[in-house]
Amino acid sequence: MARSDRRLFGRGLIAGYAAVAIVAMPVTSHAVMIDNPTSEVTGDxxxxxxxxxxxxxxxxxxxxxxxxxxxxxxxxxxxxxxxxxxxxxxxxxxxxxxxxxxALDLDPDHMGAREYLGELYLQLGRRDKAEEQLSRLMVLCPLGCEARDDLARAISESRRNQPPEARDGLP
Incomplete structure (x- = not known):
C-alpha cells in the first residue's frame, strides 16, 4: 500500500471510530433531564x-x-x-x-401539565378543551413524545366511550 493510500485508510478508520463512538454514546442522562428536569436539577x-x-x-x-x-x-x-x-x-x-x-402560567410549555390538564378536561366531558391541549403538545413535540401520545390515546378512547356534549364543570 502506498504512503498516501495508508494515510487515507488511517483517516477513514479514525472517522469510522468517531462515528461509532458518537452513535454508542448513552442518551439516558439527557432523557431523564427532559422527562423530569426539576428533580434532577434541584435535588430538593x-x-x-x-x-x-x-x-x-x-x-x-x-x-x-x-x-x-x-x-x-x-x-x-x-x-x-x-x-x-x-x-x-x-x-x-x-x-x-x-x-x-x-403550572402553565409559570411554564407555558410544561408538557406534563398540558397532558394532565387535557385529561382533566376529558374527565369533565370537555373533549374540545382536551384537544386544545393536544394541539399545543403537537407544537411542543412535533415528532411525538410521551405526553402527546398519552393524551392523544386518552382523547381517542373518550371518543369511543363518551358522547361529545360537555358536562357542567370548569371552563
Whole structure:
C-alpha cells in the first residue's frame, strides 16, 4: 500500500471510530433531564420524596410535601403539576384545575401539565378543551413524545366511550 493510500485508510478508520463512538454514546442522562428536569436539577429532598409518593400513587401523602416545596419555591411548575395531578386523582378537580393553570402560567410549555390538564378536561366531558391541549403538545413535540401520545390515546378512547356534549364543570 502506498504512503498516501495508508494515510487515507488511517483517516477513514479514525472517522469510522468517531462515528461509532458518537452513535454508542448513552442518551439516558439527557432523557431523564427532559422527562423530569426539576428533580434532577434541584435535588430538593422534599420534592424528590413527593415525586416518589406520586409515582407510588400515594397522593394524599404527597400533598403536604408538595405544599411545603411550593411555600419555599412558588415558581416550581413541576411541583404545581404534581400537586394538581395528585388532587385530580383524589377527585379534587377544582383545586387540580387551578394548580394546572398555575403550572402553565409559570411554564407555558410544561408538557406534563398540558397532558394532565387535557385529561382533566376529558374527565369533565370537555373533549374540545382536551384537544386544545393536544394541539399545543403537537407544537411542543412535533415528532411525538410521551405526553402527546398519552393524551392523544386518552382523547381517542373518550371518543369511543363518551358522547361529545360537555358536562357542567370548569371552563
Amino acid at each position: 429532598a422534599e420534592f424528590l420524596a413527593a415525586e416518589q409518593l406520586v409515582k407510588e400513587q400515594r397522593f394524599e401523602e404527597a400533598l403536604p410535601l408538595l405544599k411545603q416545596v411550593l411555600a419555599r419555591d412558588p415558581g416550581n411548575a413541576d411541583a404545581y403539576n404534581y400537586l394538581a395531578f395528585s388532587q385530580r386523582k383524589l377527585g379534587r378537580l377544582e383545586e387540580a384545575f387551578a394548580n394546572y393553570v398555575r
